[in-house]
Each structure stands twice: as structure tokens, then as C-alpha cells.
Amino acid sequence: MTDWEAVIGLEIHVQLATQTKMFCSCSPVFGDEPNTHTCPVCLGLPGALPVANAQAVHLGLMIGLALGCSLASQSVFHRKNYFYADSPKGYQISQFDQPLCGPGNLAGVRIHRVHLEDDAAKLIHASESGRIAGADSSTVDFNRAGTPLAEIVTEPDLHSAAQAREWLALLRTTLRTLGVSDVSMDEGSLRCDANISLRRVGDQTLGTKTELKNMNSFRFVERGIEAEIIRQRELLDSGQTVTQETLHFDPRSGSLTTLRSKEEAHDYRYFPEPDLLPVEVTEAMIASARDALPELPIERAARYVSELQIDDVLAERLAGDAELAEFFDAVVEAADKSIEARVLATWVSDDAAGRAGEDGLLASKLEPAALAELVALVDDGSITTAAGRTVLDQLFEVGGSPTAIVSDQGLGKVDGGDELEAAVDAAIAAEPEAAEKVRAGEQKALGPLVGVVMKHTSGRADGGEVRKLLLERLGS
Amino acid sequence: MSNDPTALTAASSAALVESGDLDASDLFEAWRGRAELDTFGALSWIAEAGDSPEQVDGPLGGVPLAVKDLFCTEGVPSQSGSKILEGYKPPYTASVVAALAKSGAPLLCKTHQDEFAMGSSNENCAFGPVLNPWDKSRVPGGSSGGSAVAVAAGLAPWALGTDTGGSIRQPAALCGIVGLKPTYGSVSRYGMIAFASSLDQAGPLTQDVTDAALLFSQMTARDPRDATSVGHQESIHLPDRKDLTGVRLGVPEELSGEGIEPGVRATFEETLERARELGAEVVPCPLPHAPHALSAYYLIAPAECSSNLARFDGVRYGQRVDPGDGLDAMYSATRAAGFGPEVRRRIMLGTYALSSGYYDAYYGRAQRVRTLIQRDFDEAFANCDAIVTPTSPSVAFPLGSRTADPLSMYLSDFCTVPMSLAGIPAISIPNGMSEGLPTGFQIAGPAFAENSILGIAHALESSIQFDRSGARV
Numbered sequence: 026m027t028d029w030e031a032v033i034g035l036e037i038h039v040q041l042a043t044q045t046k047m048f049c050s051c052s053p054v055f056g057d058e059p060n061t062h063t064c065p066v067c068l069g070l071p072g073a074l075p076v077a078n079a080q081a082v083h084l085g086l087m088i089g090l091a092l093g094c095s096l097a098s099q100s101v102f103h104r105k106n107y108f109y110a111d112s113p114k115g116y117q118i119s120q121f122d123q124p125l126c127g128p129g130n131l132a133g134v135r136i137h138r139v140h141l142e143d144d145a146a147k148l149i150h151a152s153e154s155g156r157i158a159g160a161d162s163s164t165v166d167f168n169r170a171g172t173p174l175a176e177i178v179t180e181p182d183l184h185s186a187a188q189a190r191e192w193l194a195l196l197r198t199t200l201r202t203l204g205v206s207d208v209s210m211d212e213g214s215l216r217c218d219a220n221i222s223l224r225r226v227g228d229q230t231l232g233t234k235t236e237l238k239n240m241n242s243f244r245f246v247e248r249g250i251e252a253e254i255i256r257q258r259e260l261l262d263s264g265q266t267v268t269q270e271t272l273h274f275d276p277r278s279g280s281l282t283t284l285r286s287k288e289e290a291h292d293y294r295y296f297p298e299p300d301l302l303p304v305e306v307t308e309a310m311i312a313s314a315r316d317a318l319p320e321l322p323i324e325r326a327a328r329y330v331s332e333l334q335i336d337d338v339l340a341e342r343l344a345g346d347a348e349l350a351e352f353f354d355a356v357v358e359a360a361d362k363s364i365e366a367r368v369l370a371t372w373v374s375d376d377a378a379g380r381a382g383e384d385g386l387l388a389s390k391l392e393p394a395a396l397a398e399l400v401a402l403v404d405d406g407s408i409t410t411a412a413g414r415t416v417l418d419q420l421f422e423v424g425g426s427p428t429a430i431v432s433d434q435g436l437g438k439v440d441g442g443d444e445l446e447a448a449v450d451a452a453i454a455a456e457p458e459a460a461e462k463v464r465a466g467e468q469k470a471l472g473p474l475v476g477v478v479m480k481h482t483s484g485r486a487d488g489g490e491v492r493k494l495l496l497e498r499l500g501s
Numbered sequence: 502m503s504n505d506p507t508a509l510t511a512a513s514s515a516a517l518v519e520s521g522d523l524d525a526s527d528l529f530e531a532w533r534g535r536a537e538l539d540t541f542g543a544l545s546w547i548a549e550a551g552d553s554p555e556q557v558d559g560p561l562g563g564v565p566l567a568v569k570d571l572f573c574t575e576g577v578p579s580q581s582g583s584k585i586l587e588g589y590k591p592p593y594t595a596s597v598v599a600a601l602a603k604s605g606a607p608l609l610c611k612t613h614q615d616e617f618a619m620g621s622s623n624e625n626c627a628f629g630p631v632l633n634p635w636d637k638s639r640v641p642g643g644s645s646g647g648s649a650v651a652v653a654a655g656l657a658p659w660a661l662g663t664d665t666g667g668s669i670r671q672p673a674a675l676c677g678i679v680g681l682k683p684t685y686g687s688v689s690r691y692g693m694i695a696f697a698s699s700l701d702q703a704g705p706l707t708q709d710v711t712d713a714a715l716l717f718s719q720m721t722a723r724d725p726r727d728a729t730s731v732g733h734q735e736s737i738h739l740p741d742r743k744d745l746t747g748v749r750l751g752v753p754e755e756l757s758g759e760g761i762e763p764g765v766r767a768t769f770e771e772t773l774e775r776a777r778e779l780g781a782e783v784v785p786c787p788l789p790h791a792p793h794a795l796s797a798y799y800l801i802a803p804a805e806c807s808s809n810l811a812r813f814d815g816v817r818y819g820q821r822v823d824p825g826d827g828l829d830a831m832y833s834a835t836r837a838a839g840f841g842p843e844v845r846r847r848i849m850l851g852t853y854a855l856s857s858g859y860y861d862a863y864y865g866r867a868q869r870v871r872t873l874i875q876r877d878f879d880e881a882f883a884n885c886d887a888i889v890t891p892t893s894p895s896v897a898f899p900l901g902s903r904t905a906d907p908l909s910m911y912l913s914d915f916c917t918v919p920m921s922l923a924g925i926p927a928i929s930i931p932n933g934m935s936e937g938l939p940t941g942f943q944i945a946g947p948a949f950a951e952n953s954i955l956g957i958a959h960a961l962e963s964s965i966q967f968d969r970s971g972a973r974v
Contacts, residue, residue: 065592069812070591071579071581071818072571072572072573072691072692072693072694072695074726074727076725110828113812114812115808115810115812294808294860295860296804299698299805300698301729302729
């Protein structure tokens with residue numbers, strides 16, 4: 026068996042969160058009644074002309090800066106001619122040999138280019154699968170036509186499906202942090218194509234690649250690439266060759282189907298768009314894009330490590346989720362400075378984020394200041410960690426003040442005294458076998474006894490203290 | 502003063518409306534009556550009685566306008582001379598038409614043209630040819646033939662046309678009127694059904710130079726809807742120049758010698774002599790790359806048109822032919838039935854010129870030639886104020902005489918195409934008769950030098966005193 030290395034490059038289309046479409050003043054909203062956001066320009070009516078959206082150029086420059094790209098001083102729009110029902114003009118206005126942004130790098134993956142273009146209309150196929158195959162008819166929604174897109178193209182620097190997914194997630198967080206896009210794969214504001222080839226480990230030349238189109242979730246990106254790597258490996262192992270083609274991954278069946286072969290590849294007949302002047306990128310435009318840049322995920326993770334002494338893994342986990350990182354920063358801001366940031370980080374990352382699930386922290390009632398207050402109560406020993414988690418549950422559901430919840434519900438720590446002694450006695454009575462083993466010197470048997478005490482005190486007792494008391498009682 | 506306001510130039514009528522001696526709605530109705538006299542196939546649509554605007558405000562005095570078919574006019578057929586847009590009524594009006602209406606030139610009629618402005622004889626119009634009012638067996642030139650005939654025959658006081666390679670100047674010459682192709686970027690193209698986007702430019706076709714200046718003064722503006730429009734820095738004024746003292750006119754041998762009919766050559770020489778009498782200095786002025794202009798033009802314009810015309814698919818507007826055999830069959834049938842032979846020829850030429858592997862040899866090389874031609878003009882204008890040539894190598898030719906040979910038809914634009922490629926302004930004025938038909942004299946200037954060439958044209962026009970009554974119905 027030959028050892029094969031997968032070589033993967035990604036092409037990511039990002040719908041830019043502009044006020045208006047790329048070349049007209051229609052609103053680029055998602056989900057409205059079809060064909061309600063159209064005009065002569067985005068419908069491609071005879072005589073209509075495009076005018077480039079300055080905000081889209083600004084957002085494109087922000088992306089370029091965030092990805093460490095070189096920025097063009099002059100960028101040219103080209104016509105990419107293709108005849109299809111989703112293309113009202115018969116061509117897309119894209120960029121060809123003078124893209125807005127040139128080479129860059131994000132987390133070790135080289136960026137080839139970033140360019141601007143307009144999105145096609147949305148085709149809605151009347152078939153069970155929603156795909157064109159087997160559809161009786163198709164309708165066209167021009168609301169999407171003309172939506173500004175940034176296309177980000179990487180060099181083939183990725184080598185596994187999992188790595189591709191992980192990098193795509195970092196890119197998505199970066200774009201979300203920039204605020205340039207909704208980056209929702211569900212709604213199609215982030216779309217990913219992958220170019221995949223295999224070569225013998227150690228080879229420098231690239232093998233024949235295939236292009237995997239339009240995978241619309243992170244999971245499908247990983248599964249699709251994985252399936253294609255396996256398909257190519259099987260072909261090569263059995264002495265066959267890979268054919269250059271464009272493929273579609275069906276996540277339901279896990280199968281790959283050919284969309285078009287190399288022979289059917291389009292000749293787009295690119296030429297400079299005569300209706301638009303070249304975009305002259307001025308120092309002022311670049312300065313304005315730079316001023317608009319927030320702290321990026323990679324920079325944020327580095328800051329967590331260097332300034333807050335948080336370990337690498339936890340720092341990347343927090344910084345890798347823009348929403349989580351913003352929440353964490355707010356908790357740090359609100360917390361007493363005596364509390365170590367890594368303690369706060371664990372609470373945010375493990376306890377809070379764990380509870381948040383799919384909807385995210387912002388959908389809960391939990392306020393950053395409340396979490397900071399709660400961690401302080403645990404930190405100074407007012408409540409136990411277990412009680413803290415109980416309080417957190419309530420903060421999630423109904424919000425409010427942790428101190429108030431603790432006092433209202435009597436969740437303060439049980440500090441020795443009658444209550445704890447009674448609980449210890451009750452535990453010994455409830456678990457006579459365990460008690461006997463402890464008496465016989467078997468310390469491991471303490472566990473069930475401690476558990477009962479904790480249950481009785483609703484987790485308000487300090488574990489160490491309970492352990493000490495039990496051992497005193499059981500005379501060992 | 503004549504009681505018939507349609508016997509006056511547009512500027513004269515506007516002055517009478519301004520002074521209160523003429524009622525704008527009477528003027529509109531009088532011109533509507535004139536438009537009904539069309540026996541040349543010039544007009545594609547005429548306003549209804551009572552369509553005149555209630556209030557006229559603006560420097561154009563309510564003098565109504567004939568508009569080439571390819572300008573989008575809301576609710577009014579805008580077909581660009583093509584079957585594929587037969588009966589198409591756009592939901593919006595072209596910026597320049599709207600601006601002129603606002604300045605007091607309401608829409609009187611629409612005029613026939615070569616299909617998608619591709620042609621030099623108006624024989625490529627899907628709705629039949631337009632006939633020359635000087636001789637109905639002859640072509641009026643094209644592609645703005647309907648607009649030229651409307652003005653020449655007195656069906657309309659003035660008209661709007663478009664010029665891509667000569668489509669205003671050549672029909673103006675063949676019909677004995679004035680036609681101005683402005684500097685590229687002077688006038689908004691928004692709402693002009695595109696032929697070749699980097700060349701198309703709207704301009705006036707008028708009875709005299711003063712009318713051309715008046716109409717153009719209200720056309721030029723930067724339009725936020727057209728990224729390539731810039732307008733003019735200085736306002737366009739009505740020309741009053743009577744002499745040419747201190748003016749240097751350059752004559753390029755390349756565009757005024759070989760290939761020019763003797764009769765056209767003769768009136769050209771006469772006009773040069775007049776210019777000298779008026780005080781001008783006439784100097785030779787080489788444009789060494791000009792003879793290659795036509796070749797470059799017939800790559801660039803078809804390339805752009807092949808892309809511009811892709812949108813006509815029978816789905817959202819215009820004609821649809823559906824044999825009931827699926828979407829691709831509908832597309833093919835629609836485009837086969839909708840486009841005429843010249844349009845199909847240029848779509849194929851342009852598609853080929855842009856194809857992968859051929860781009861550099863054809864489109865790329867044509868753009869380099871275009872740059873050389875622009876440089877020729879830059880160098881020429883360092884040595885002269887304007888360049889003058891015959892507008893058309895020939896007078897109006899007989900209908901059908903060039904339709905079988907596209908190359909001979911393309912040569913009709915030999916003298917006008919170089920200026921189009923350079924994006925510079927050029928005006929054609931009638932300068933005499935040959936074989937009983939008018940000839941045209943072209944004056945081209947540097948970019949945005951419209952005031953200068955209008956002034957030179959006015960001085961020559963005053964001296965020539967061309968009699969255009971022979972074409973009036």
C-alpha cells in the first residue's frame with residue numbers, strides 16, 4: 026500500500042453584510058418574500074448599469090488586512106460570462122487578474138487571493154430533494170442576485186478533512202469578529218468549495234484534483250472531503266487515475282456525484298467590465314479599514330496566554346468563538362482583580378458554554394457580571410463549587426444576582442456545626458457496609474458516604490471537611 | 502415670421518415659448534402632426550394627442566424630442582430595433598431622456614434604428630428599413646437613421662441618437678443635418694440598451710449647430726447611476742463664433758484621401774477653403790494608426806456586444822419562442838428568432854474574440870491598437886485645435902447595395918471609428934451636395950472640447966449656408 030498525502034485548498038464565498046447590494050441600491054436581506062428586493066440593475070434589465078458598492082470594498086479590505094493579505098492599489102472588475110438561469114445579466118461581475126487582495130496567511134494556511142463579486146439569483150427547484158435532478162420546474166428568486174460576495178481562495182495547504190474543518194471554523198470566527206458577514210452556512214452567507222488531490226508522501230508535484238462544490242455545513246465539509254479522499258485513494262490504490270471534475274457531495278447518502286467533467290468546463294471569456302472604472306485603493310481607504318479592525322481571534326488567544334496566563338488550549342478555545350470570547354472579556358472586566366483569569370476562563374469555557382449549547386451564551390439570561398460575582402462567591406469559600414453550579418443553572422434560566430439566589434435558597438456553605446454532624450451521622454446510618462469498610466481502614470469506601478452527605482446538604486458542604494468528620498466518627 | 506412653428510429650429514421655438522409668443526402645448530401638437538407625416542419608416546412610436554406636459558419649465562422650452570428606440574422610456578416601447586424586444590415597455594426611463602424632459606424637451610416620438618445599433622444603413626432594423634428623405638431609394642445611414650430622418654424630413658424638431666462607431670455622425674451626414682458625438686463619459690448611458698459599453702455615447706441630431714449645443718448642454722452631467730459618466734467641468738454655451746482666426750485645423754491624410762468618393766472629396770476641399778477664408782490655418786496631421794481603427798473596432802465592439810446581449814433569454818422580458826422542449830430549447834429558439842443576421846454575426850465574432858486562447862491575439866491586441874490610436878490623437882492635438890475629415894466616405898447609397906457584403910458596409914464608418922475608439926468628441930455638419938445628396942464634414946476635438954468644436958462648426962455652418970429644405974416633407 027502506498028502512503029498518500031491529501032492536498033486540499035478551499036474557496037470560500039462570504040456574503041458581505043452591506044446595506045445595499047454590490048452594484049445597486051436594493052437591500053440584500055435573506056428570507057424575505059421572493060423577488061421583493063429587485064431593481065433594473067439586479068434584474069439585468071436592458072440598459073441598466075452597475076455602480077460598485079464602496080462599503081463592500083471597505084469590508085473586502087478589512088478581510089484582506091485580517092488575513093494578512095497584500096492590498097492592491099488598483100483593482101479591476103471583470104465580466105465572467107456564463108449563460109444560466111440564475112445569472113440575469115448573462116455574466117457575473119467578478120475580479121480576475123487584479124483582485125482586491127493578494128497573498129496572505131491565516132494560521133499557517135496561505136491565502137492566494139480575496140476578490141469581490143456579485144452573487145447569482147437563487148434557483149428553487151420543485152423536487153423532493155430540492156436539487157435540479159428530478160425537478161418538474163424551477164423558479165428564480167432575484168432577491169439574492171447582486172448580493173456582495175468576497176471570495177477567499179487558499180493555497181493547497183491543508184492535508185486532512187478534520188484540518189480543513191478546523192481551519193474553516195477559525196476563518197469563520199475571524200470573519201464574524203470582523204463583523205463583515207453573518208457567516209451562516211445554513212443561510213448560505215458562508216459557502217465552501219474544496220479542491221482535493223492526493224499525492225505520494227514526499228512528492229512535490231500535485232496530483233489531479235477534483236472540486237467539491239457547495240458544502241453547506243461544517244460537518245458536510247469534513248464528511249465530503251473525507252469521502253472524496255477515500256474515493257481517490259481507492260482509485261489510485263487500484264491503479265486507476267483520478268479524473269478532473271466537479272463533484273457534489275450528498276450528505277444523506279454520503280455519495281459523490283459528478284456535476285461536470287473537465288471537457289464541460291466553462292470558458293468564461295473574462296474581459297474588463299467596461300461599465301465600471303478600476304477601484305483605486307487609496308491610503309485613506311486602507312487606513313479606514315485598518316481602524317475598523319477589531320482584535321482578531323489569533324491576536325486574542327495570544328493575549329489570553331501572555332496577559333492572563335491562560336493555557337494555550339483554553340485560550341484558543343475561548344478566542345476561537347467570537348461570542349464566547351466577548352463574553353469572557355466582559356467577565357474578566359467585571360470580576361474582582363484578585364480572582365485569577367484562568368479560573369474565570371474555566372467557568373466561562375466549561376460551565377457556562379457547556380450549558381449554552383447551540384443557541385449560544387447570548388441567548389441565555391446569564392450576565393457576565395453575574396458570572397463574575399458567582400465565581401467570587403466560590404473563590405472566597407462562601408459557597409462550594411457544586412452549589413455554584415446550581416446557582417449557575419438558575420442564572421441561565423431566570424438571571425438575577427448570585428448573592429440573592431444563595432441567600433434566598435440557603436445555598437451558603439455548611440460550615441461544620443450541628444447540620445453537618447447530623448448529615449454525617451445519617452450517612453453512616455444509610456451506608457452501614459461502607460462505614461464498616463472505612464472502619465477497617467479502607468479509605469476508598471469513603472466515596473459513597475461523602476456522596477450521601479452532599480446529597481443531604483444539596484452540595485453545600487465542603488468535601489474536605491466532610492471527609493475529615495467521617496474519619497473522626499469512624500475512628501480510623 | 503412664419504405661422505408654422507415647425508418651420509423653426511428648436512432653439513428659435515424655445516425662445517418664442519420663453520418670450521410667451523408661443524404656447525408649448527400648441528408647439529407639441531404641431532409637431533405631433535408633423536410626426537404623423539412619416540412615410541420613411543422612421544418612427545416606431547408617436548405620442549398620443551394630449552400627451553404634452555401640462556407645464557414646461559426649463560431651457561428647452563417645451564420643444565419636443567424624437568428619441569432613438571434603444572433609450573428606455575417607461576411604458577413606451579423600447580425595442581432597440583430588435584424582434585427580441587418587440588413591444589417591450591421598460592419599467593424605467595433612461596437618465597438622459599428623463600433629464601431632457603425635465604429641462605423642457607418632452608418625448609414626441611421614438612425612432613427606428615439598426616438592430617442593437619449594429620449597422621450603418623438602418624437596413625438591419627427588424628421592423629423594416631428607414632428611407633432617406635432626399636431620395637427614398639437610398640439609405641439614411643445608421644444606426645441612428647430614424648432619428649436623422651425625423652430631423653431632416655421635419656418630422657421632429659430635434660432628436661436623440663447614440664454613436665458607437667459613427668452612428669450619429671454618419672446618418673447626420675447622409676441626411677444633411679448636424680450630429681454630435683460627445684466625449685465618452687459626458688452623457689449618462691443609464692437606460693441606453695447597450696451595444697458596446699466602452700464606446701456607446703448619446704448625442705443630439707439637430708437642424709443646426711446651435712440646436713445641437715442647446716440640447717447637449719442639458720444632456721451632459723455626471724449620473725450616479727453610470728460609473729463611467731463624468732459630465733463636463735465647464736457649461737456648454739450656445740456658439741456664436743463667426744470666424745476661425747487663430748484656429749489650426751489638422752487634416753489627416755489617412756482619413757481624407759484614399760477611399761473617399763470624388764464628390765465627397767470635392768465638398769471637403771471646398772470647406773477647407775472656406776475655413777482658410779475664415780482665418781483658419783489648415784495643416785497636415787498624421788494619424789498613422791487610424792487605418793487600423795476599423796479592425797480594432799470590429800473586435801472590441803462585437804466582444805462587448807456578445808456579453809451585453811447574453812441577457813436576452815426570453816425569460817424576464819421581450820419575446821419568447823418556446824417549442825415546448827425544455828429550457829435550453831426555449832433559449833435557442835428565442836435567440837434564433839429574436840436576433841437578426843448582423844447581430845448574430847457580431848455575437849459569434851465577439852464570443853470567438855474573447856475565447857480562451859484567442860483573447861490576446863484578438864481582443865487584447867485590439868485594445869493595444871486602441872491605445873495607439875488614442876496616442877495618435879494626443880500627439881495630433883498638440884499641433885492643432887481640431888481634426889477635420891469627411892464624415893462618410895460616400896453619400897447615401899442605394900438600399901440593398903451593401904447588405905450582401907458586410908465589409909463594404911463596415912467601411913462606411915472608416916472616418917468616424919477612430920474618434921470613437923479615442924473617446925473624443927466629433928461633430929458632423931452638412932457641407933454641400935454630391936450627386937444630389939448631402940455630404941458631411943467632421944470636426945473632432947480633444948476630450949471635453951465640445952465648446953471648441955461647436956464654435957468651429959458654427960462658424961463654418963454660417964459660411965456654408967446649407968439648404969436642407971430639399972428633405973422636408
